[in-house]
Amino acid sequence: MLEVVAATVTFSAPGSPLIRAVNGVSFTVPAGMFVVMIGTNGSGKSTLLGSIAGTVRLNGGTIRLAGCDVTRWREDQRARFLGSVFQDPRAGTAANLTVLENIAVAACRGRRVGLSWATTRALQSAAAERLAAIAPGLEARLDQPIGSLSGGQRQIVTLVMATWHRPDLLLLDEHTAALDPAAADRVVQATARLVRDHNLTALMVTHSLTQAAALGDRLLLVHRGQIAFDVQGIAKRRLSVEELTERFNRLRSADQLDETAAKTLAERYV
Numbered sequence: 001m002l003e004v005v006a007a008t009v010t011f012s013a014p015g016s017p018l019i020r021a022v023n024g025v026s027f028t029v030p031a032g033m034f035v036v037m038i039g040t041n042g043s044g045k046s047t048l049l050g051s052i053a054g055t056v057r058l059n060g061g062t063i064r065l066a067g068c069d070v071t072r073w074r075e076d077q078r079a080r081f082l083g084s085v086f087q088d089p090r091a092g093t094a095a096n097l098t099v100l101e102n103i104a105v106a107a108c109r110g111r112r113v114g115l116s117w118a119t120t121r122a123l124q125s126a127a128a129e130r131l132a133a134i135a136p137g138l139e140a141r142l143d144q145p146i147g148s149l150s151g152g153q154r155q156i157v158t159l160v161m162a163t164w165h166r167p168d169l170l171l172l173d174e175h176t177a178a179l180d181p182a183a184a185d186r187v188v189q190a191t192a193r194l195v196r197d198h199n200l201t202a203l204m205v206t207h208s209l210t211q212a213a214a215l216g217d218r219l220l221l222v223h224r225g226q227i228a229f230d231v232q233g234i235a236k237r238r239l240s241v242e243e244l245t246e247r248f249n250r251l252r253s254a255d256q257l258d259e260t261a262a263k264t265l266a267e268r269y270v
Contacts (some may be wrong), residue, residue: 001066002029002052002169003202008060008227009047023225024061029169029218033232034195034202038212039222040248048222049173054078056195066168083162085175087155092161095147098137102146105125133197134190152183154191163194164213170195171194172204176211178230183207185253188215209248213241223251 009022019156020042029035038044052063054075060141062071065081086092093102100123107123137154146154155175163170172191176184188211194204206212212219219239220231229247231239 001031001055001064002051002201003064004028004048004061006061006065007048007051007058007063008258009044009051009056010059015043020207020225022051022058025222025225025227026061026228027227028218029201031168031201032199033218033222034200034216035204035218036212036216037203037205038209038244040252041238043182043222044225045222046173047225049171049203052169052203053082053171073077081168083167083169084171084173085155085158085162087174087177089151089158089178092158093146093154096145098143099146099149100124100127100142100268102157103142103161103164106164109154109165117226121232129161135186152179152187155179155183155187159168159190159194160189163200164199166198166200167209170202172202172206174205174207177207182257191215209241209244212241213244219244221247 005024005026007022008020011021021043025044025048037045037049040058048058051058054070054073054077058071062069063258064070065078068081070081072080084092091161093183094105094230097105098132124142127142131139131142135153138156141149141153149157153159159175175191176187179187191204192215194200202216204211204216217236219236220227221229223242228251
């Protein structure tokens with residue numbers, strides 16, 4: 001379970017006003033829920049995800065993972081609760097190691113063993129089974145260097161690595177953004193199957209309205225550092241790309257009106 005309470009993150013630069021990237025955000029993600037988070041560039045969604053992962057420090061509020069208050073914990077301390085997949089397909093893997101050896105690294109996390117012990121027939125069988133379940137055919141490439149795989153295939157292996165020990169929370173940070181549409185679709189399908197089959201708790205940030213409408217049990221739309229739209233259950237399943245697009249357009253229109261009003265006032269009092 002994830003609990004975020006009144007999370008606030010502010011940034012400042014010399015000579016510039018204080019920017020509140022995350023503005024008092026609160027939400028709870030129960031165990032087994034798949035949440036998709038979306039927002040425009042600069043909305044605060046990635047900053048919010050970073051505050052959960054520990055890469056961004058909160059200026060106010062609290063974060064609890066699996067019942068523990070991790071607000072002041074470092075990123076490496078939170079890692080025992082988290083599995084993470086990032087935008088760059090190369091992140092978190094070693095290009096010169098085989099697919100099986102990369103999975104072995106994930107399987108042996110926290111254990112004092114070498115790869116020769118880890119890459120056993122039992123592990124090979126388990127790795128092949130997990131890959132075949134979400135990307136049939138990829139299990140045949142266990143002995144190839146992971147650097148020889150396409151970006152989409154590498155992301156699928158990274159998904160398997162990130163969830164090998166069934167984390168309390170899986171964080172997906174725009175993990176299809178660097179892929180071509182066909183590869184992104186395959187990774188999205190693999191993600192959905194993996195989360196469903198293992199009943200994982202997941203929080204996925206995406207820039208794709210199509211993914212946001214189609215995936216997950218719940219959607220959070222972040223705007224100006226706050227949650228502007230929160231939908232789940234039947235309403236989430238009925239959510240269309242068109243409805244989501246309309247909500248985005250209304251938010252953009254409101255922003256443009258605010259900017260126009262601010263510019264008019266500035267010009268009036270110059």
